[in-house]
Amino acid sequence: MNVLRKILFPFAILYGCITTIRNFLFDKGILKSYSFDIPVIAVGNLSVGGTGKTPQIEYLIRLLSDKYKVATLSRGYKRKSEGFILADSTSNAEIIGDEPFQFYRKFPNIQVSVDANRTNGITTLLSQNEKPQIILLDDAYQHRKVKAGFYILLTSYGDLYADDFILPTGNLRESRSGADRANVVIVTKCPNNLSNEDQNRIERKLKLNTNQQLYFTFIDYDDDVYGKNEKIGVSEIKSESKLLLAGIAKPVSFFDYLKNENDECLTFADHYHFSEEDLESIQNKSLGRKIITTEKDYVRLKDSKLISQLYYLPIKSNFINQGQNFDSTILQYVNKDLMI
Numbered sequence: 406m407n408v409l410r411k412i413l414f415p416f417a418i419l420y421g422c423i424t425t426i427r428n429f430l431f432d433k434g435i436l437k438s439y440s441f442d443i444p445v446i447a448v449g450n451l452s453v454g455g456t457g458k459t460p461q462i463e464y465l466i467r468l469l470s471d472k473y474k475v476a477t478l479s480r481g482y483k484r485k486s487e488g489f490i491l492a493d494s495t496s497n498a499e500i501i502g503d504e505p506f507q508f509y510r511k512f513p514n515i516q517v518s519v520d521a522n523r524t525n526g527i528t529t530l531l532s533q534n535e536k537p538q539i540i541l542l543d544d545a546y547q548h549r550k551v552k553a554g555f556y557i558l559l560t561s562y563g564d565l566y567a568d569d570f571i572l573p574t575g576n577l578r579e580s581r582s583g584a585d586r587a588n589v590v591i592v593t594k595c596p597n598n599l600s601n602e603d604q605n606r607i608e609r610k611l612k613l614n615t616n617q618q619l620y621f622t623f624i625d626y627d628d629d630v631y632g633k634n635e636k637i638g639v640s641e642i643k644s645e646s647k648l649l650l651a652g653i654a655k656p657v658s659f660f661d662y663l664k665n666e667n668d669e670c671l672t673f674a675d676h677y678h679f680s681e682e683d684l685e686s687i688q689n690k691s692l693g694r695k696i697i698t699t700e701k702d703y704v705r706l707k708d709s710k711l712i713s714q715l716y717y718l719p720i721k722s723n724f725i726n727q728g729q730n731f732d733s734t735i736l737q738y739v740n741k742d743l744m745i
Contacts, residue, residue, distance in 0.1 A: 410574045417574035424571075424579040431549040438552035439524050441531065444539045444742040446735070447553035449546025451566040451583055452576040454675055455654030456559040457593040459504050459701065460624065460722035462543050466508070468732055469539055469739065470515050476537035478526045479505045479544065481519030483676040489529045492517040498705045503676060504543065506704045523551045539739060546586075547578055555738050558587035560611075561655075562595040562621075567610045584611070589618045589734065594658065597623040599725055620731050625723040626662055630697055630716040633707070637695075637716065639663070648691040650698040652677035652705075659699055663718065677705075684709050 430436040446465065450456040462477060469475050481490070481502035492501050492509040501509070501519045509517040516537055520526030523545055530537055542553060560566045566584060569575040584590065592607055599621055608619055629636040643663060651659050652673035660670045669690060673679070679687075687696065688711060696714045698706065703717035724731060 413573040417571040420573070421571040421580050425582075428549065428579065428583065436549070438549055439527075440552040440554070441527055441540075443531070443537070444555070444739045445527065445542060445551070445553040446539070446555045446557065446738075447542040447545045447548070447551070448557045448559065449542075449544050450559045451546070451578055451581065452560070452564065452569055453572070453578060453654075455564075456561050457622070457624070457722060458544055458559060459507065460720055461557065461559060461591065461593070461622075462508070462541055463511070464722045465541055465735065466512050466515060468735060470512060473538040473739065473743075474516075474535070475539050475541065476516035476518060476530050477505065477508050477541045477543055478518050478520065478523060478530065480521045480523075481505055482544075483678065484519065486519075487521075489520040489522075489526055490518065491530075491533075492519075497708075499678075503701050503705050507701055510704065523548050527551065538743060546583075554742055555735070556587045556589070558584055558590045559593050560590065562592050562599075562607075565592070565607065565610065567612075585614060587617060588738075589620065589731070591620045591622055593622050593624075593722065595621045595623045595725060597625075597723075597725065599623075604725075618731075618734060620727060621725040622722045623725060624658065625721045627719040627721075630718050632716040633712055639718070642695070642697065642716070645695065647695045647697055648687070650687065650696055650702060652679075652702045653699055656699070659718070663697055677702075679706060679709065684711060687711060688714075 431438055448458055448461055466475060479502060484502040485499045490501055496506060496509060498506040505517050505519050518526055518530055523542060527540055546558060566577060566581055569577050571577045571580060590613060604621055613619055629638055630642050643665060646667035649660055649664055649668055649670045654675040656672055691714060695716055696711055697716050697718060700717045700719050706715055
């Protein structure tokens, strides 16, 4: 914890009190929460950014979309639009946000929507002729005006909420007790060989309630990187001199997976909007080499002047163990709520 964050400790206490009172008012029904007659699954975290929400949402889409009509609802962070938007062929990352646009490109059989007002977003989705059977709420753990039927809380292996503190001293959006609302807690970005001993140690640290389930996942990288018209094996691309570019919250693992001693790594802020000056600078630094980026960055850059050099590395979230149990838990909730 740096000196400035220590100085801001009184503000963290104040912020913690405000969020605790707010949660109390929602818990007691003094502040109104809205529930809906279809399965609504909320995925989120207690901390700011970087816990792997996007690959977890994609995991749920893959699990559910072959059997059910699925919609995602995000706020569309840093989009240049307002209100409710249902993605269509005219959409792009600027209109609906980078993560929703990524969902739209990868999963054409689902509905992808954005609305900062999640209650209005769900109501609008359900007013359509082709209404969804299941709604996945992206980054909505603190959005208490909607009462989801199922909550999935994510926490990163290297940055557990149990080791963190309230903003601005730490990175928590609310106190650790907020974890009590979760049906499932997933420790993300684990080493893929995380031992049972380490899993048990983390379980003791998190101190979950008896009715909560705990899982551990790791980031599984694709075997190829993909450009506009071709794909290249990761083993081949690792040996080349290249430029690695990331505008995500925690890019270290992405860089570490691909880089060699001849590579240059460029880091930008999460959800960064690249200007023409940025693109010119990136192109100059690339020296004609391939530019490898994350999938989320690619959807913002695919129509830019960099496209002939640009490739992205897809990722997936995979369970270290008990993945079938997680799938069964989700399907059991969905089928019960749909009364199947």
